[in-house]
Amino acid sequence: MMRLGLALILTLLPVLGHAQDRTQTLADIRAELSALAAEFNALKAELVSSGAATSGAAGGDALTRMDTIEATLARLTARTEEVELKLNRVVSDGTNxxxxxxxxxxxxxxxCDPATLGSTPALGGEVAAATPAPAADPVAAGVTTAPATGGAxxxxxxxxxxxxxxxxxxxxxxxxxxxxxxxxxxxxxxxxxxxxxxxxxxxxxxxxxxxxxxxxxxxxxxxxxxxxxxxxxxxxxxxxxxxxxxxxxxxxxxxxxxxxxxxxxxxxxxxxxxxxxxxxx
Structure with a gap:
């Protein structure tokens, strides 16, 4: 059971760390939750196949606790999908x-001719990053930069x-x-x-x-x-x-x-x- 707990902690650490990253999307979070659920199921299967769940080595209520964790992961995944759907509706409505x-x-x-208006960019959307060109030496090119607010x-x-x-x-x-x-x-x-x-x-x-x-x-x-x-x-x-x-x-x-x-x-x-x-x- 200690091995199971340690594995879960090590698997959760990247998720918790990325949760602080504002650039991570809901799709990323959902993917990580799915990966975590898959890892959890593999560990659960290993525990059952080894007999530790029934021998008492992992604790009498090990499977009950694991079922609770599994249900929690499922709820988190469903909630993430629900939030993503709501966010998409808000973006669509705001853009319209x-x-x-x-x-x-x-x-x-x-x-102004309304017929010449192009499509409205998605609210809060990001421009897809182009393939970066080889970095040029700003000094050699005669270009200097100055710091702006927020580190840009x-x-x-x-x-x-x-x-x-x-x-x-x-x-x-x-x-x-x-x-x-x-x-x-x-x-x-x-x-x-x-x-x-x-x-x-x-x-x-x-x-x-x-x-x-x-x-x-x-x-x-x-x-x-x-x-x-x-x-x-x-x-x-x-x-x-x-x-x-x-x-x-x-x-x-x-x-x-x-x-x-x-x-x-x-x-x-x-x-x-x-x-x-x-x-x-």
């Missing part, structure tokens, strides 16, 4: 909502371009700032500063009185990182923009999401006030 908002914003934007690295040119656009926005030159920020998000998609750049572009377009364009920028900011630093404010301003565009039902739903996703935040409080202004039910 964002796609609908993009369509409505396009309809409200002069010169930025090309110096990326930081400089962002700082330049932010500086122009601070001077009140909203048109130039909006153009610079649009160029930035196209040049550095998915970078550490992309969400903030989308958000600041929304601010610049708001300053220009382009409510529809600003709403699209706030939507892009939220979609870039639904749990990011600017996500709550971007969702709030998206809801306010939809209300100003006459899309009150969509505005109410969007503003309601702020409180659900970011309870207790300043954005949630402001969203509640905005909902009262739009007379949301």
């Amino acid at each position: 909502r964002i796609g609908d908002i993009e369509y409505r914003l396009c309809e409200a934007t002069e010169g 690295e930025l090309a110096v040119s990326e930081q400089q371009d962002f700082d330049r656009a932010k500086e122009v926005l601070g001077t009140g030159d909203f048109r130039t700032a909006a153009d610079l920020l649009a160029t930035f998000t196209q040049s550095y998609p998915g970078g550490p500063l992309t969400q903030e750049a989308h958000y600041l572009r929304g601010e610049a377009l708001t300053g220009l009185g382009d409510t529809a364009g600003a709403a699209r920028a706030y939507l892009d900011a939220f979609s870039a990182a639904p749990e990011g630093t600017f996500a709550a404010d971007a969702l709030l301003k998206l809801g306010e923009g939809l209300g100003k565009l006459g899309q009150v039902p969509e505005a109410c739903v969007t503003l309601g999401e702020v409180g659900l996703r970011f309870p207790g935040s300043m954005a949630a409080t402001q969203a509640t006030v905005a909902m009262q202004g739009f007379r949301c039910q």
Whole structure:
């Protein structure tokens, strides 16, 4: 029985360690649970075939305890599958909502043809990693990097371009700032500063009185990182923009999401006030 317990502990350690890894998916966890169940069944069969379960060497209630562990593993696997199904439904629903908002914003934007809109990326989805090219020497290539928040690295040119656009926005030159920020998000998609750049572009377009364009920028900011630093404010301003565009039902739903996703935040409080202004039910 000591051998069985030791084997179970050694098998569980990778699962417990990976549970702390945010990059692990539910599918990974389910696969590890399945592997653990298979290992457990093999150990159980060995215990039974050796006669230890009936001879008393492993303890009189060894099989009862093993059956309990086996049932627990089955419940964990089933629960993981249930959570994964719910998560997939949430992602699908969220993606559809964002796609609908993009369509409505396009309809409200002069010169925008809804037929040209591509498919909406899955909410929270990750871009598939391409085959890495051979690493180049940054010094030999004349490229240097600067640390960014959270340990990510930025090309110096990326930081400089962002700082330049932010500086122009601070001077009140909203048109130039909006153009610079649009160029930035196209040049550095998915970078550490992309969400903030989308958000600041929304601010610049708001300053220009382009409510529809600003709403699209706030939507892009939220979609870039639904749990990011600017996500709550971007969702709030998206809801306010939809209300100003006459899309009150969509505005109410969007503003309601702020409180659900970011309870207790300043954005949630402001969203509640905005909902009262739009007379949301």
